[in-house]
Amino acid sequence: MTEFPQSRAVILTGAASPRGIGRASAHYLAERGWNIGIIDLDAESARAVAAEIAEQHGVIAAGAGANVADEAQVRAAFDELEAALPQIVGLVNLAGVSSPVPYLEVTADEWDRVIGVNLNGVHYATRRAVESMVKNGVGRVVNLSSVSAQRGGGTFSKTAYSAAKAGVIGFSRSVARELGHDGITVNVISPGPIDTDIMGGTLTDERKEAMAADGVLSRIGTPRDIAAAIAYLISEDAGFVTGQTLNVDGGLYMH
Numbered sequence: 331m332t333e334f335p336q337s338r339a340v341i342l343t344g345a346a347s348p349r350g351i352g353r354a355s356a357h358y359l360a361e362r363g364w365n366i367g368i369i370d371l372d373a374e375s376a377r378a379v380a381a382e383i384a385e386q387h388g389v390i391a392a393g394a395g396a397n398v399a400d401e402a403q404v405r406a407a408f409d410e411l412e413a414a415l416p417q418i419v420g421l422v423n424l425a426g427v428s429s430p431v432p433y434l435e436v437t438a439d440e441w442d443r444v445i446g447v448n449l450n451g452v453h454y455a456t457r458r459a460v461e462s463m464v465k466n467g468v469g470r471v472v473n474l475s476s477v478s479a480q481r482g483g484g485t486f487s488k489t490a491y492s493a494a495k496a497g498v499i500g501f502s503r504s505v506a507r508e509l510g511h512d513g514i515t516v517n518v519i520s521p522g523p524i525d526t527d528i529m530g531g532t533l534t535d536e537r538k539e540a541m542a543a544d545g546v547l548s549r550i551g552t553p554r555d556i557a558a559a560i561a562y563l564i565s566e567d568a569g570f571v572t573g574q575t576l577n578v579d580g581g582l583y584m585h
């Protein structure tokens with residue numbers, strides 16, 4: 331079995347938004363010794379978050395710009411980050427867009443936009459990352475789905491989002507099966523409502539209460555709830571866990 335390197339890096343896509351899950355996760359992982367690569371739409375914001383992480387946690391951090399729906403941009407960003415960081419052991423695909431459009435109003439462009447970022451983007455980044463991980467004999471991939479995929483919508487976003495996020499689960503299981511013998515694990519986190527700005531802006535207390543009432547706990551989730559799950563799934567100790575979907579959703583979906 332290939333050793334899990336002491337000096338290691340994780341790349342997070344979609345980690346530049348100030349109140350997002352990605353930025354909180356990057357900080358959480360850096361606190362635990364991971365060197366950090368950040369890919370987001372805007373190169374300047376990605377680099378700013380990387381600089382803040384390097385300064386606060388004393389790790390190596392680098393940022394690059396890419397639209398994850400564009401494979402050439404994703405590959406160029408990876409090349410840039412790989413040159414700046416220690417061995418890439420982890421990839422966390424968080425880049426995503428919401429889509430509250432009712433099914434009968436979904437245009438071809440809207441469908442392509444949502445599938446392009448939320449599903450194709452996961453494939454492009456995973457494909458590039460595992461090319462390196464396979465050579466090294468070790469890798470951990472974590473992809474973000476949503477309770478919306480499992481329950482048939484029921485949150486802010488509707489069918490295009492659900493379809494893309496359900497695709498992420500099938501994609502992840504299949505890559506887990508194909509690359510298990512190469513030392514790579516692939517898992518999914520399926521969050522319930524988390525207090526970020528992705529659902530049409532910062533949530534009011536009323537919206538949070540209504541969302542919490544749907545689950546079995548008395549609150550909605552925080553970015554830290556998801557960061558902790560990511561930290562576990564990319565850890566050395568999670569090496570016997572693959573092809574799984576971990577629901578971090580306050581009990582919204584039980585199966």
Ligand SMILES: NC(=O)c1ccc[n+]([C@@H]2O[C@H](COP(=O)([O-])OP(=O)(O)OC[C@H]3O[C@@H](n4cnc5c(N)ncnc54)[C@H](O)[C@@H]3O)[C@@H](O)[C@H]2O)c1
Nearest residue numbers: 344346347350351371397398424425426476523524526528
């Ligand atoms: N917040 C929730 O309730 C919730 C629930 C379930 C799943 N999720 C998923 O968690 C992930 C993170 O969401 P968040 O709540 O932190 O939202 P967010 O909007 O704060 O973060 C999304 C990030 O993705 C980036 N991004 C968007 N399109 C991109 C593209 N084409 N290329 C590169 N980067 C792009 C944004 O710039 C942003 O930094 C998403 O995949 C989302 O679908 C969130």
